[in-house]
Amino acid sequence: xxxxxxxxTVDYQGRLTAHLPRARRLIMVKADGCVAVHADGGAYKxxxxxxxxxxxxxxxxxxxxxxxxxxxLVITLHDVIHDSTFELGIDPGLQKDGVEANLQQLxxxxxxxxxxxxxxxxxxxxxxxxxxxxxxxxxxxxxxAIEVKRRxxxxxxxxxxxxxxxxxxxxxxxxxxxxxAAQQITPQARTLAAARGIAAVEVDYEGLQEVDSGELRLF
Amino acid sequence: xxxxxxxxTVDYQGRLTAHLPRARRLIMVKADGCVAVHADGGAYKxxxxxxxxxxxxxxxxxxxxxxxxxxxLVITLHDVIHDSTFELGIDPGLQKDGVEANLQQLxxxxxxxxxxxxxxxxxxxxxxxxxxxxxxxxxxxxxxAIEVKRRxxxxxxxxxxxxxxxxxxxxxxxxxxxxxAAQQITPQARTLAAARGIAAVEVDYEGLQEVDSGELRLF
DNA sequence: GTGTATATCTCGGGG
DNA sequence: CCCCGAGGTATACAC
Numbered sequence: 001x002x003x004x005x006x007x008x009t010v011d012y013q014g015r016l017t018a019h020l021p022r023a024r025r026l027i028m029v030k031a032d033g034c035v036a037v038h039a040d041g042g043a044y045k046x047x048x049x050x051x052x053x054x055x056x057x058x059x060x061x062x063x064x065x066x067x068x069x070x071x072x073l074v075i076t077l078h079d080v081i082h083d084s085t086f087e088l089g090i091d092p093g094l095q096k097d098g099v100e101a102n103l104q105q106l107x108x109x110x111x112x113x114x115x116x117x118x119x120x121x122x123x124x125x126x127x128x129x130x131x132x133x134x135x136x137x138x139x140x141x142x143x144x145a146i147e148v149k150r151r152x153x154x155x156x157x158x159x160x161x162x163x164x165x166x167x168x169x170x171x172x173x174x175x176x177x178x179x180x181a182a183q184q185i186t187p188q189a190r191t192l193a194a195a196r197g198i199a200a201v202e203v204d205y206e207g208l209q210e211v212d213s214g215e216l217r218l219f
Numbered sequence: 220x221x222x223x224x225x226x227x228t229v230d231y232q233g234r235l236t237a238h239l240p241r242a243r244r245l246i247m248v249k250a251d252g253c254v255a256v257h258a259d260g261g262a263y264k265x266x267x268x269x270x271x272x273x274x275x276x277x278x279x280x281x282x283x284x285x286x287x288x289x290x291x292l293v294i295t296l297h298d299v300i301h302d303s304t305f306e307l308g309i310d311p312g313l314q315k316d317g318v319e320a321n322l323q324q325l326x327x328x329x330x331x332x333x334x335x336x337x338x339x340x341x342x343x344x345x346x347x348x349x350x351x352x353x354x355x356x357x358x359x360x361x362x363x364a365i366e367v368k369r370r371x372x373x374x375x376x377x378x379x380x381x382x383x384x385x386x387x388x389x390x391x392x393x394x395x396x397x398x399x400a401a402q403q404i405t406p407q408a409r410t411l412a413a414a415r416g417i418a419a420v421e422v423d424y425e426g427l428q429e430v431d432s433g434e435l436r437l438f
Numbered sequence: 439g440t441g442t443a444t445a446t447c448t449c450g451g452g453g
Numbered sequence: 454c455c456c457c458g459a460g461g462t463a464t465a466c467a468c
Contacts, residue, residue, distance in 0.1 A: 001245055001259045003222055005305045015446035016317035024307045026220055028245075034262030039310035040220045043253035043268045044463055047313050049446080051262045071446075081305065086224045088243045091258035094266050097236040100459065124452095130457055131452085150459090154348065154442080158377050159458085188348060188441075234461035263448055270463085290461075319444065320465095343467065349442050350467065369444090378443085407456095 001086050002029040007079035010037055010048045014071025020047055022078060029056065031088070035065050035073065048073060104133055104148045106208040107181060111136045111146070113208065114179050114201050118144060127166045135167075143173040152182030152200065157192045164198070220305050221248040226298035229256055229267050233290025239266055241297060248275065250307070254284050254292065267292060317424065323352055323367045325427040326400060330355050330365070332427065333398050333420050337363060346385040349378075354386075362392040371401030371419065376411045383417070 004027040010020035025047070026038045033054050036046035054067040065073040104123065111118040117139040125135035125145075134146040145167055147160035160178045167176045178198040180189070185200050193200040223246040229239035244266070245257045252273050255265035273286040284292040323342065330337040336358040344354035344364075353365040364386055366379035379397045386395045397417040399408070404419050412419040 001224075001257075003245070005220075005307075012446075016315055018316070018446075019314045021311045021314075023310050024305075025310065026222070026247075026305070026307070028257070028262075030257075030262065031259040032261070034260070036262045038220075038247070038249075040250040040307035041253070041271075041310070042251070042463085043247075043249065043255045043270050044265070045445095045447090046263065047310065049262045051446090051448085052260075082303065084301065086243075086245070086300065088224075088245070088259035091242050091244065091260070091266065092240045095238045095240075096461090099235055099461085126452090154381075155374070158374075158381070162377075186441075192348070231461075237461080261448085264462090268461085270461095315446090318446090345468075 001031060001088050003027075003082065003084050003086070004029070004077075004080060005082040006077045007081075008037070009076040009078065011074045012048050012050075012072070014067075014069070014073075018048065024081070027075065035063075035075075037075070100148060100150050103150065103183070103203070103205055103208075106205070107146070107148055107203065108134055110208070113203065114146065114181055115144065115199075127163055129162060129166060132163045132167070138177075143167065143176045144179055145176060146179045146181055149180075149182040152180055152185035152189045152202075154186070154189050154192055156180060156182070157189050157196060157198060157200075160198060161196045164196075220250060220307050222246075222301065222303050222305070223248070223296075223299060224301040225296045226300075227256075228295040228297070230293045231267050231269075231291070233286075233288070233292075237267065243300070246294065254282075254294075256294070317369075319367060319369050322369060322400075322402065322422070322424055322427075325424070326365070326367055326422065327353055329427070329430070332422065332430070333365065333400055334363070334418075346382055348381060348385060351379075351382045351386070357396075362386065362395045363398055364395060365398045365400055368399075368401040371399055371404035371408045371421075373405070373408050373411055375399060375401070376408050376415060376417060376419075379417060380415045383415075 007024050009022045012018040028036045032052040034052040036049040038046050050065045050073040054065050057064045061077050063075040108123050111120050118136040121135040121137055124131040132145045133148045136144045138144055145163050149156045160180055164178045167173050180193050180198050180200045181203050183205050185202055190200045226243050228241045231237040247255045251271040253271040255268040257265050269284045269292045273284050276283045280296050282294040327342050330339050337355040340354040340356055343350040351364045352367045355363045357363055364382050368375045379399055383397045386392050399412050399417050399419045400422050402424050404421055409419045
């Protein structure tokens with residue numbers, strides 16, 4: 001990892017055209033070759049960047065970074081205040097918990113918390129426009145497609161509606177209904193779901209985990 | 220801007236729970252107080268971060284960053300390799316060209332390039348499920364809703380279809396048609412648009428700009 | 439502030 | 454390789 005602090009001008013041409021007027025900024029060059037230009041505010045996004053794989057050509061006060069997609073980042077260094085390099089090694093990586101995958105797993109294990117009598121057919125049931133989170137059977141011979149979200153918003157309802165449209169074409173599955181399951185559901189998403197004939201169910205992530213551990217204690 | 224390179228362990232608890240095992244990383248603290256932890260690969264995203272506004276408490280080998288939303292980032296420093304601070308000042312900011320907003324502006328100024336005789340009613344026309352990019356009148360007393368995208372894909376067509384559904388409920392606007400306008404439109408989006416009775420029009424951004432400057436030259 | 443749409447989104451998974 | 458979907462998405466903008 002190389003860290004340069006410099007008065008610089010930056011031009012990017014690729015997916016769009018962008019220009020950074022002359023100012024003092026931090027330039028990060030990582031081991032995989034990717035380059036990021038940061039201002040002194042806004043944690044997440046660099047002002048300009050170029051992802052790996054790319055080629056960095058370091059000329060006389062000018063760096064030219066190009067990639068195979070034809071994008072081009074030109075950094076003109078007017079005044080270099082700091083320039084240092086560190087060996088960091090490979091990072092062991094981030095361990096996460098509490099994202100959609102966990103919620104989906106919990107509901108796959110006990111779909112009946114969403115509606116009495118549901119049994120899982122499979123997770124990530126494939127359709128020609130993408131996989132349905134959970135496909136279940138109800139006790140009356142019908143099929144229920146379930147879309148799981150952490151936060152339930154309009155686009156999630158649309159996504160489920162698209163799947164239902166496809167699944168209903170399969171005579172082995174008909175009739176097919178939908179359940180939209182999320183930790184929180186916005187009123188707008190609720191309204192759209194109602195208009196599409198889709199049930200909207202808020203689920204309690206913490207509560208589900210407790211049910212899990214509670215049942216385990218019975219053994 | 221403060222730059223620290225250190226052997227560290229990081230724990231985040233907030234919207235999810237995440238843990239970074241001990242390793243050598245770069246820690247960036249910006250003037251607005253936000254903190255980012257970077258590994259030596261992947262240009263864009265930090266491994267962990269905390270956005271402003273927040274509070275950084277620097278203890279004995281441990282930094283605790285908290286924010287008003289109840290999120291908490293704890294960085295344990297095992298070995299500090301580098302620690303330096305730079306004054307960068309306020310950045311003049313990024314100048315962009317070629318994003319959706321530009322295209323929308325160009326088409327708002329001359330909607331007739333999409334279809335002969337169209338006149339603008341207004342940009343960002345509000346509905347109860349979100350704003351329509353452009354609402355236009357055609358010469359026959361009808362209304363045309365236009366969704367503008369840089370790259371036209373399926374979800375953009377769905378978005379326009381949703382708006383059309385709502386707009387058609389307003390007797391003052393009927394009949395309402397849709398035009399899906401983008402620099403490039405995928406075959407899938409084109410097919411879906413056709414199925415929904417929506418016209419799909421590819422527009423030439425460069426060409427539109429030239430038309431603009433060309434007409435200005437007439438004065 | 440809430441809600442919606444955009445992004446040079448990034449990133450990862452599956453065919 | 455593209456396509457699709459998730460993200461602690463972040464960010465801008467309108468109401």
